[in-house]
Amino acid sequence: MRTRIRNTAVVLVTTLLAAAAALTAPTPANAVVGGTALTPGQAPYLVSIGRSSHFCGGTVIGATWILTAAHCVAGAAPSTLRVRAGTLTHASGGWLVEVAEVLPHGSYNPSTIDYDLALLRLTKALPLGTGIATVPLAANGNDPTTGTARVSGWGATTSGGPLVAAARIVPVPIVGRAKCRTEYGATVITDRMLCAGEDAGGKDACQGDSGGPLVLSGVLVGISSWGRGCGLAGYAGVYTRVGALRSWIDAGLSGTRLAAPRPAPAGGAPAPGTAR
Numbered sequence: 308m309r310t311r312i313r314n315t316a317v318v319l320v321t322t323l324l325a326a327a328a329a330l331t332a333p334t335p336a337n338a339v340v341g342g343t344a345l346t347p348g349q350a351p352y353l354v355s356i357g358r359s360s361h362f363c364g365g366t367v368i369g370a371t372w373i374l375t376a377a378h379c380v381a382g383a384a385p386s387t388l389r390v391r392a393g394t395l396t397h398a399s400g401g402w403l404v405e406v407a408e409v410l411p412h413g414s415y416n417p418s419t420i421d422y423d424l425a426l427l428r429l430t431k432a433l434p435l436g437t438g439i440a441t442v443p444l445a446a447n448g449n450d451p452t453t454g455t456a457r458v459s460g461w462g463a464t465t466s467g468g469p470l471v472a473a474a475r476i477v478p479v480p481i482v483g484r485a486k487c488r489t490e491y492g493a494t495v496i497t498d499r500m501l502c503a504g505e506d507a508g509g510k511d512a513c514q515g516d517s518g519g520p521l522v523l524s525g526v527l528v529g530i531s532s533w534g535r536g537c538g539l540a541g542y543a544g545v546y547t548r549v550g551a552l553r554s555w556i557d558a559g560l561s562g563t564r565l566a567a568p569r570p571a572p573a574g575g576a577p578a579p580g581t582a583r
Contacts, residue, residue: 340510341510345474347395356389368527375425376517378423385409395474402439
């Protein structure tokens with residue numbers, strides 16, 4: 308069964324940077340499945356990340372800082388990236404800003420999609436308060452097990468489908484890690500991952516939504532990362548858990564660069580899905 312990472316460009320990036328693992332690596336995902344059109348002011352923190360066109364989402368966490376997935380930008384030259392904010396359409400409107408620095412997490416693993424987090428520092432500040440706003444970050448250690456979160460983006464509405472022109476949003480219930488491990492495998496879902504989705508499927512992030520926000524009660528708890536298919540019954544979407552990596556985020560924002568943690572012991576399995 309095919310799985311995916313949630314962005315259309317990640318397949319190329321993974322091929323170039325991790326060709327040896329390409330057959331087993333999870334693939335990125337794209338657009339929101341089962342959602343509705345985003346309305347003005349509903350997710351003012353959502354941004355599009357692109358080169359000549361959109362390929363990943365991101366979240367405004369400061370006037371000059373965007374949080375996204377490492378699989379979207381690892382290995383990319385900052386000068387090749389553009390961030391569009393303050394618009395519901397990824398190809399027009401709002402503010403288009405260049406990227407000064409790309410900071411993927413030092414322990415990001417393209418085979419397992421663990422530590423799938425990156426910071427982008429912009430060349431100039433976004434005009435906060437003009438249709439653009441930051442979103443609070445989950446506290447250090449935050450690990451939600453219940454509640455309904457919302458994921459938004461310009462990803463596909465069906466697995467393998469085209470991106471949408473206007474952003475969409477969908478509610479997805481948080482899935483406990485123990486249950487998510489029964490779906491994907493105990494060694495696949497790490498403590499840095501958070502799962503969300505309907506048991507019956509039909510609501511999920513998809514290709515093109517990678518790097519976008521998962522927000523619970525007004526707080527950013529996850530970053531769209533990977534999953535099996537899009538909206539498949541019995542397979543929740545997988546997100547990078549912000550609360551697990553909050554100290555790394557804070558260090559990056561302050562100009563400090565944390566040393567990468569020691570790698571996990573050998574034996575972990577590749578994620579059986581695709582990055583979005």
